[in-house]
Structures are given as C-alpha cells and as structure tokens.
Amino acid sequence: MNRRDWMKRTTAAGLSLIANRWQRSMAEAASVNDHFIRLADIPLNKATSLGASFADFHIMQTDSESLFAREQMVQGVVAESTFGCSVRVLVDGAWGFAASDDRSEESLVQLAESAVAIARAQGGWRRRPVEIEILPAFNGRWEQPIEVDPFAVALEEKIGRLLAINQAATGSGATFCSSHLSQVRERKWLANTFGSHIEQSRVRIFPGASVTVTDPRKNEFATRASFSPPRGAGYEYFRDLDCIGDARLAVEQAREKMVAPSVVAGKLDLVIAPSNLWLTIHETVGHPTELDRAMGFEANYAGTSFCTPDKLDTLRYGSEHVTIGADRTALNGLSTIAYDDDGVETAGREFAIIDRGVFRNFQMALGQAAWIGRTSSNGCAYADSFEAFPIQRMPNISLKPGPDPSVTVQDLIAGVEDGIYIEGNNSWSIDQQRYNFQFTGQVFHKIHHGKLVGMYRDVAYQGNSVDFWNACDGLGGEKTYELGGAFNCGKGQPGQAAPVSHGAVPARFRQINVLNTSDEAGNKTVASNGNCNGGKLGQWG
Amino acid sequence: MGLMPVGITPDESKVLCQRVLGLVQADSAEVRVAVAADQHLRSANNDITSNSIANRIAIHLTVSYGQRSASISTNQTSDAALREAVEKVQALARLVPKDPEHLPPVEPADYDEPIMWAEPTAAATPADTIGWMRPVIEQARAARVESAAYLIRRVGATALSNSCGLFVHQPHTSVGFSMTARTLTGNGSGWASTQVTHAHNLDLTRIAEQAIRKAIDSRNPAERPAGRTTVVLESAAVRDLLALLVENLDRRSFDEGRSFLNSLFSNETSLEKPGTDRRDPIGSHLFGDKATLVCDPLCPEAPCGTHDGGLPLVRTPWIEGGVLKAMHVGRFWALKQGIKAQPSPGNIIMPGDGLTLEELISRVEDGVLITRLWYLRMVQPQTLLHTGLTRDGTFAIVHGKLAGPVKNFRFNESPATVLKNMVASGIGQRVLGGENAMPMHVPPLIVKDFNLSSVSDAS
Numbered sequence A: 001m002n003r004r005d006w007m008k009r010t011t012a013a014g015l016s017l018i019a020n021r022w023q024r025s026m027a028e029a030a031s032v033n034d035h036f037i038r039l040a041d042i043p044l045n046k047a048t049s050l051g052a053s054f055a056d057f058h059i060m061q062t063d064s065e066s067l068f069a070r071e072q073m074v075q076g077v078v079a080e081s082t083f084g085c086s087v088r089v090l091v092d093g094a095w096g097f098a099a100s101d102d103r104s105e106e107s108l109v110q111l112a113e114s115a116v117a118i119a120r121a122q123g124g125w126r127r128r129p130v131e132i133e134i135l136p137a138f139n140g141r142w143e144q145p146i147e148v149d150p151f152a153v154a155l156e157e158k159i160g161r162l163l164a165i166n167q168a169a170t171g172s173g174a175t176f177c178s179s180h181l182s183q184v185r186e187r188k189w190l191a192n193t194f195g196s197h198i199e200q201s202r203v204r205i206f207p208g209a210s211v212t213v214t215d216p217r218k219n220e221f222a223t224r225a226s227f228s229p230p231r232g233a234g235y236e237y238f239r240d241l242d243c244i245g246d247a248r249l250a251v252e253q254a255r256e257k258m259v260a261p262s263v264v265a266g267k268l269d270l271v272i273a274p275s276n277l278w279l280t281i282h283e284t285v286g287h288p289t290e291l292d293r294a295m296g297f298e299a300n301y302a303g304t305s306f307c308t309p310d311k312l313d314t315l316r317y318g319s320e321h322v323t324i325g326a327d328r329t330a331l332n333g334l335s336t337i338a339y340d341d342d343g344v345e346t347a348g349r350e351f352a353i354i355d356r357g358v359f360r361n362f363q364m365a366l367g368q369a370a371w372i373g374r375t376s377s378n379g380c381a382y383a384d385s386f387e388a389f390p391i392q393r394m395p396n397i398s399l400k401p402g403p404d405p406s407v408t409v410q411d412l413i414a415g416v417e418d419g420i421y422i423e424g425n426n427s428w429s430i431d432q433q434r435y436n437f438q439f440t441g442q443v444f445h446k447i448h449h450g451k452l453v454g455m456y457r458d459v460a461y462q463g464n465s466v467d468f469w470n471a472c473d474g475l476g477g478e479k480t481y482e483l484g485g486a487f488n489c490g491k492g493q494p495g496q497a498a499p500v501s502h503g504a505v506p507a508r509f510r511q512i513n514v515l516n517t518s519d520e521a522g523n524k525t526v527a528s529n530g531n532c533n534g535g536k537l538g539q540w541g
Numbered sequence B: 001m002g003l004m005p006v007g008i009t010p011d012e013s014k015v016l017c018q019r020v021l022g023l024v025q026a027d028s029a030e031v032r033v034a035v036a037a038d039q040h041l042r043s044a045n046n047d048i049t050s051n052s053i054a055n056r057i058a059i060h061l062t063v064s065y066g067q068r069s070a071s072i073s074t075n076q077t078s079d080a081a082l083r084e085a086v087e088k089v090q091a092l093a094r095l096v097p098k099d100p101e102h103l104p105p106v107e108p109a110d111y112d113e114p115i116m117w118a119e120p121t122a123a124a125t126p127a128d129t130i131g132w133m134r135p136v137i138e139q140a141r142a143a144r145v146e147s148a149a150y151l152i153r154r155v156g157a158t159a160l161s162n163s164c165g166l167f168v169h170q171p172h173t174s175v176g177f178s179m180t181a182r183t184l185t186g187n188g189s190g191w192a193s194t195q196v197t198h199a200h201n202l203d204l205t206r207i208a209e210q211a212i213r214k215a216i217d218s219r220n221p222a223e224r225p226a227g228r229t230t231v232v233l234e235s236a237a238v239r240d241l242l243a244l245l246v247e248n249l250d251r252r253s254f255d256e257g258r259s260f261l262n263s264l265f266s267n268e269t270s271l272e273k274p275g276t277d278r279r280d281p282i283g284s285h286l287f288g289d290k291a292t293l294v295c296d297p298l299c300p301e302a303p304c305g306t307h308d309g310g311l312p313l314v315r316t317p318w319i320e321g322g323v324l325k326a327m328h329v330g331r332f333w334a335l336k337q338g339i340k341a342q343p344s345p346g347n348i349i350m351p352g353d354g355l356t357l358e359e360l361i362s363r364v365e366d367g368v369l370i371t372r373l374w375y376l377r378m379v380q381p382q383t384l385l386h387t388g389l390t391r392d393g394t395f396a397i398v399h400g401k402l403a404g405p406v407k408n409f410r411f412n413e414s415p416a417t418v419l420k421n422m423v424a425s426g427i428g429q430r431v432l433g434g435e436n437a438m439p440m441h442v443p444p445l446i447v448k449d450f451n452l453s454s455v456s457d458a459s
C-alpha cells in the first residue's frame, strides 16, 4: 500500500480519536502541578526530621511512542507511559535514595524513611563524607518550545511518512528497507531543601531508516542508514526532512559501496562530515571529560579517563583550531533544559571544554566542583527515570566552526591529495580510559587531487583521542554547522540512557590510521571490484 | 521497602492479567506483566556512592483487530489507568494498516517449572546488601587498592497471558556482583564478578580477592606488539564473544541473504560433497570440532526462564562439535518456510574440557592471557567482525607460564572465527558480561590466531 492509498483509507473519526490519546498523561501532570508544593513537603519534611542535611524529591513522567515499518508492513506501534517519584537524602555525609511508582502520602513518607535508612547504614565506616555546595533556590517553570507536538499528530500521518520512505527505497532498487520514528516527552518536577520548586517539560524525536541491497549470486550485501539524527524538537523536524530524497540516495550509495574498491590500509588524510564526527566528539571528548569518571566513580563499568584533573589548563587536547564547548541551552539540543536534575540553572553556565586546543573544564554535577577547586556544578546532572539516582551526564558538546565563515566542505577536500571523505556514523568503540578508538562510517568517498572520485569500502579509522584532535588542520565555516546526537547514551550501574546532541562542522585530519576491515576479518582482498565480503551495515543509531 | 510488589505471586499476577484482558474488546490480546523489587548498591574509591531501591511494575499489552495490532506499556495499575490504556491501544490498533505477517497469539503449552527462585535472595533487605558490600570494601582498603563495585539484588516475576487462554508465571531471584580494583601506583587494574540465584552461594570475599590480585599483578605493564596471536580468554571474555555469535544466528536473515552465515556457509559447503542442501545451513560443520553451545533452561549453574513469548524453551543444542544445530526462527518465518519455530536461547552453556586455567596457560608457547573484554561493536556484519578492547588484567604467556602484565589491546575478530580457532577449553563458570545480561556458563578457551589490532594505552 502506498502512502496515498493509505491516507485515503483513514477516516475522520480515526483522526479525532487519536488526538486525545495522551489525555490521561496531561491530566495527571496537571494534578501534580496543582499539588506539587504540598506533596513535596511530605518527604522533604520527613527526611529533614530524620536528620537529612539535604533532600530532594523528584517526580517524573515519561511518555513515548515508537513506530517501526519494514517495506510496506507496519510491524510495531508501541506507546509507553511511566510515572513515579523518588527521594534522595544526604545524611551524615552519605547518600540514600528510594523510588516508587506509588505517589500516595504514605508511600512518600516510606520513601524518605528508606532513603535515610540506607544512608545511615553507611555511618561509622565511610572513609570520606559526601559534601555538596549550597545552591540558590529556584521557583521555575520551563517548557521546551516546539512548533508541532508530535503526540498530537495523527498516527496515520506518521505511518504514511514511514511507508513512503520505504517505498522510495524499494522503488529505487533496495532489497529491504526499514524505517522508524520514536518520540519522547519527559515531564519532571523537582523540589529540594534549598527551597527550589521546578517544573519542566521537553520533547525529543528520532526518525531513521536503513536500506539494504543484496547480491545473492555473490552472497554479498550492503546497507546504508539515514543521516537524520535525533533532535530535541517537535514533529516539524521530521515533517521538514527530505527523507524520500535521502532514501533514494541511500540505495544508490549502498549499491556503489557493494562494488567499490576495498581501501588499502595506511595513513590517510580524512575529511569527516558532521554526520560522522558528532559521535567521535562524543566518545573522544564527551566521555573523557566527565569529572565523576575521571575521579574513579565509573571505574567498575565505563572506566576512568586519561583526562585527569592535573591536566586542566595544560593539556594540548587538540590543535589551535579546536574549540569544543558545552551547553544545555542550544536550540534543538537533546540535552537542553533550564534546570538540571540537581536543581542547577543552566543558562549562563555554558563552558568551554577545549579552548583553542587547551583543555579547560570538566562536566560536573552537585558536590563535584570542590574536587577541582571550583565553587559550583556546571549543571550536568540527569536521571533517566523516576527510579534513577541523578548522575553527571553530558550537556550538548559541540565543535565550534572555524573563523572563516566562507569555508565549505569542498574547500577542505581541495586541500587533500589522497584521502577519504567520511559521512554517516556506524560502528564505534573506545577503550575504558578513552585513548584508543576505532570508528567506521556509512559512506567513504575517495579523495584524489583534491576531488571526490568514487567510493571505497571496508574503511575504519583508528587513533588516539589527543593525537587525533591535534591532527586537525581545517574546519568548515558557520554555514556548515550541523547538530548530530544520540537518543540513548549509556552510563552508570544500573545503566541509565541519556539523550545528548553534538554540533559539528566538517573537519580535516592529517595522516590518520585507516584500516581495511576485510583484512582485519582475515579475508584476502584485492583493491578492485568484485571480490566477496565487503560493505557496511548500518546499525540503528 | 521490604514489601514485595503486587504480581510477584502467581495468584496476584493472574488477577492482574485478567483485569487487563477483561477490559479488552479487540479480537485478540496478549498481556505481559513484569514486576521487580530491585536493590542496587554502588561503590567507588572504597565508599558507597549511590544506591537505589525501587518497586516496579510494567504492564505491556498488545491488542489486534484481524491483522491490525498495536502495543502499550504502563506502570499504572489503577482501574482508571488500565481502562484508559486499553482504550488507547485499541484506538491505535484500529488505525494501523494490516500487517501481512501478523499471527494470532500463541496457544497454551506445557512449560517446565523454572529453577530461578531462591527464598533467601528474595528476603534480603537493603541492610543485608550493605552488609554484603561492606566487607569487600574493607578488604580493598586493607589491600591498599581503590575499589569500585556494583551489587544488584533482583527479585521479580514475569507473567504472560493471552486471549487464547495461555497463562504462565515465572518468578526469579538473583544477585550479581562485580568489582574493579585499581592500584594507587603502577596503573594496575583487576576485575572479577559473579552471579547467583541463591544468596547463600555468594562468596564476595573470593571475588574481591580475585579483583585485587589481578590489579596487583597487572601493575607496570610492558608493551607487547599487536598482531595475530594465540590467546587464552577467561570466561568473562568468552561470554561476551559468544553472546554476539548467538544473537546473530537468525534464519530469516540468512534466507534474506544478509547474514554472516551466507558467506561462511557458502565457503564451507563449496568444500563439501555435491548434493549438500545449499539453502539450509543446519547440519553444516561451520565451526571447530570443540565448539558446543547449548541452551539449557534447567541448568542449575545458570538457569533461565522456560518459555520465550509463550513458546516452550527446552534444552536445545545450538552448535554441537562444530556443527550448526539451531537458528532462531520467528513464528511467521517458520510458517512461511514450513519449518519449526525456534525461540531465542535464554541462556548459553558451553561444556568445557575441564582443564584448569593453569593447564590452559601451560599449553601456550607464546601468547596472551585476556581476562576481560570491553566495548564490543560490530564492524562488518558480512563476517560478524567485531572490535573491542582488553581490559583489567592482560598478561604475556611465554613457554607455558605467565610472563608479566602487558598493555591492553584493541582487537578486530569475528566470534565465528573464534569458534573455528578454539583449541582447548577449561572449566565452566557463571560470570557477568560486559554488555549482555543473558545467564551464561562458559569455560576459558585457548584460541589461535586471535587478531590483536593495536596497543591501547588504557590501564
């Protein structure tokens, strides 16, 4: 069924029915708004009376909807709602935390008691007390500005768009195509014993598709995933994307990839598009500069960091071209919010992590600034659900454009004798101290004499974070800036997923180690058409 | 919060399922209920850093009108909330186009009684878990290392019920524990873990001792050049690689020509006698003779549930003596191809040769002992090539003996190749994985020609 047929079959009754389907969530949220101050007093007073020096109370409501379509089949329509609350206390220098989906007064008292009991059980044998800074009290309300609420858009419209993408792909010769759309609304309420009462709401959306072409005679296949990143935005983002055009291009590129020559491993100059570079920024700059991680708090899971506090203001993290900033205020940023989950106001707390190549600051949550001799958190706390302890998570972390606004990606490519222009993110991996990374991509254009001349396949680039950023010798101008990002960045035990955006311009890196992935798999390759084993598969981002 | 959530007993859970199904007017429906009362305790730098205790319920309902269906999840169980969820998901389902691959709910079947529950684990309180954690932190302090650890006490149940009359309820308990120890000088790092069903089987002192020992032994690593080499993989590394293999044994992907098995099978069968069925890889000798992987829900060392979406899960060899014996086959694909559906494995058991780790090491002339892997990601699905790194204790082996710590490596290797190149195996163990939670009981392995791609400075 194509999109037009599908739209014809839907009824006006269906459309109106669906517009009201998130009513209950809205009614619940309104009821929290009406009673929040009184409700919050219950666990906060209880915690204080039991000896807590600090306590906060969170309510979180998450609504989501995910759609999956494969070729002309809709195989997943999933709505999800969770609602619950938590109490966090600091007693005698130890944290305690308890959460429940039960918001009755009795339950709130019990949560405060449980949290205090956990904290007290650490009394007498802790080595170092937890100390936190005093935060100003905020009474704030913030709602992310969006144009079209994706939860108010008819299901038929969304499904129709996904099926149209798949049809464009298979119509252009894809063997398979799948597409998806996910949308999330987070509503959060926070009160703490500093006197804050904060209510916030934000929306994010993630459209995507992946095409596969196969050659059964040669037992080969190749795929190309869409380049559309998730955004902190309304439905207008999906509506205005040229998904159809991208699906057709994806098929063309997947086909070309299947017969492209296999790259010869060695040192090559790379020009990396924002659609690939955002993830490299995330892994090589984002995670290493999380202060809790650098201080050993993630040692048992994600690891520690090469980037330790003694390197502040001295480490040459990158070349003089490289300035990487952090904020929670960027338009459409997935990490954008007015107050973090510790109750810290984010406006005015934007900071440079790397300034003209020099390492300048870490990302911090409550109680961490004193570790590096600073006075207060820069607003990077986040809890991914009502039952999650807030931890330090990434703000939006972005590579600033070069000083010359007129520089285009073609200008960067023109400066390369032999190299590769890489688009789209794919596989990624980095060690637990963030030195040694390896990334692949979706499309690898061969650069020769400053021009794009066809494609390569089997490409991965490998390097050391600091060496890599020091090899950067050119950046696109302002107009080439694009916001990439991840819906689900993982950290912590139990694992928490956080959304985060990374803006970037295309950038040029000299003499980066390029691997041939077929060689790595132990298959002999020839640098010409037609050998078996090759290509790349896009995983869902 | 010692209270169990509603739904932990079969009776409560049945009532809840019936409440939900009773509201449904659609042609068919399936409800899954998952309840949990988990306790998480986390430490770093030899102090508790955070904890959480949370009672949780998730109700997941799928309804269908003919071939149109939609799903909804909620954690709200009031009558009003359930009614609204049902109305909403019914409204969604009516608007969804017909899915030609839609199937009616699964028919009831007989399921083995699972062995995943132990009362003392369920009864453990937050004070108990702190009581378990405190001695290992004190052990690390006494050894003058910095420790970071994570303990999760899990108690819960899952129930599945549908409009064909199926109802199955399976409770489970477990305690997982992992600890990283790091030396104050010399960049030593060690990790060890355990997972048990029964809290009485917890021996955290032994796990802490292993992590501390590895941290001390791995100080001041030398640099050994990268390259293809013989490695001894401890169980934690083996389980991460095998999980990636098993996840990708999928019949439909193969039939559609987009599985690593397409090229592997075609390469192998070109060597076999004429007349081999080139469309069915089951029964082909694709891996090394010593490769045997079994799903066994009633394996006492690492049990799992005895159904997958209502399909009975019974002891199933997936690979036996190097021969592929099973692949995941979804219900629709089974019907279309006229073959039997095969649920995904709930656990993986690899019987070992019974050699001790020392005996395995003694068989290696020149190689590397890898204790744990990290950040495994698919690089090339056509070959199942994955990349990742070694971590928390990597050692040289020379003339059959450990010859000091070496720097960590990045590897690029396919788990299919690992199973081809395995030479010997040790004694099975249940340890935690880096990125996968499936219960696994697997031995350490000797693997030849393992592709260590480059040296990592991480320690």
Ligand SMILES: [Zn+2]
Residues within 6 Å of the ligand: A282, A287, A489, A490
């Ligand atoms: Zn991440």
